[in-house]
Amino acid sequence: MAGLFPPWSDPLLRGALLAIAGGSIIALAVLMLYVRTPYNDQRAYAVEQPVQFDHRHHVRDDGIDCRYCHTTVDRSATAGIPATELCMGCHAQIWNQSEKLAPVRASFFENAPIRWNRVHDLPDFVYFNHSVHVHAGVECAQCHGDVASMPLVAKVQSFSMGFCLDCHRNPEARVPNYHLRTRRVTSTDDLLARAGARVEDNPLLTCSACHR
């Protein structure tokens, strides 16, 4: 009796099933890899800005300190972006004919702040505080990379919860002289364990530290 399907359809069906199974595994693998790449959380892209402000000229070449422009970084939660007046403090005198600085002059004379695009932006349900980190001795570069060599600022870290917790679990590993600076000797896993306390008691790992 002749089969319902010709004999050659058998390997064809097997091949097709294999392709579907294999294909979905590959597709899944590609997706799983993708979320771990810099492209997924914009780490790879420099953010375009209304003025071509270049950290390389200002920080690396001219040696201006980060705090000269990001004035609140060591005393408040936010670092702050400089106002146009600060730029004009120099640029009223130097490079005051530069085409690239036209939007800065316009902002100054029209009294309209420059609308810089944000590079880093945590979701609103996360609390972050710059001054706490600066005082604990965490370098800007630990979180922002080498901004002094960036023509346009780009994100270099994901700022996922895992990124924050990675350091909070054991700040000594990343922050030189951590406990000398903070005198919070009880805040790390190692010291907690030695004192017989539970690692879960680390205040830097409690949910309400960052989600308040």
Ligand code: HEC
């Ligand atoms: C002359 C002023 C000036 C100095 C000095 C300066 N910055 Fe900036 N910075 C700016 C301006 C203006 C912006 C906004 C435009 C931009 O994102 O490039 C900015 C943006 C940034 C951003 C991105 C902010 C965001 O939107 O998330 C980071 C991070 C940053 N600066 C870090 C630093 C660090 C670290 C230093 C020192 C190594 C530094 N800056 C020195 C003026 C300055």
Ligand code: HEC
């Ligand atoms: C302490 C002085 C100082 C301050 C403050 C300052 N700049 Fe500058 N800026 C310079 C110097 C010096 C240069 C030339 C750097 C070079 O070419 O090496 C420059 C160059 C520039 C240029 C490139 C100009 C061109 O034609 O190539 C831009 C754009 C610029 N600055 C924007 C800004 C903005 C925006 C701010 C404010 C957030 C700012 N600067 C604050 C000193 C300053």
Ligand code: HEC
């Ligand atoms: C422990 C990590 C960490 C360190 C250290 C750090 N930053 Fe940030 N920075 C962040 C995060 C996270 C944001 C985004 C905050 C948000 O979206 O609310 C940010 C945002 C910024 C911004 C944008 C404006 C703002 O305040 O949101 C600037 C400018 C900045 N940082 C500059 C600096 C400078 C300069 C230093 C060193 C003196 C520094 N940061 C050290 C994590 C860090």
Ligand code: HEC
């Ligand atoms: C490289 C290390 C490092 C990274 C990365 C880091 N932190 Fe921290 N953070 C610290 C240290 C160290 C302290 C404790 C300072 C102290 O003991 O005074 C701290 C303290 C804090 C505190 C204050 C906790 C309290 O109760 O006083 C908050 C909130 C916080 N971090 C949020 C964050 C968030 C959100 C991120 C990620 C975007 C982050 N941190 C990334 C090292 C880090």
Ligand code: HEC
């Ligand atoms: C050191 C800071 C920090 C601590 C401590 C922390 N978180 Fe988070 N959490 C974050 C950050 C940063 C994000 C935002 C991640 C992002 O933008 O993708 C986040 C995101 C989340 C989200 C949203 C999930 C998502 O995928 O967007 C949940 C839910 C959450 N946290 C729960 C917790 C719980 C529960 C705890 C305590 C066991 C905790 N967090 C402790 C920093 C922290």
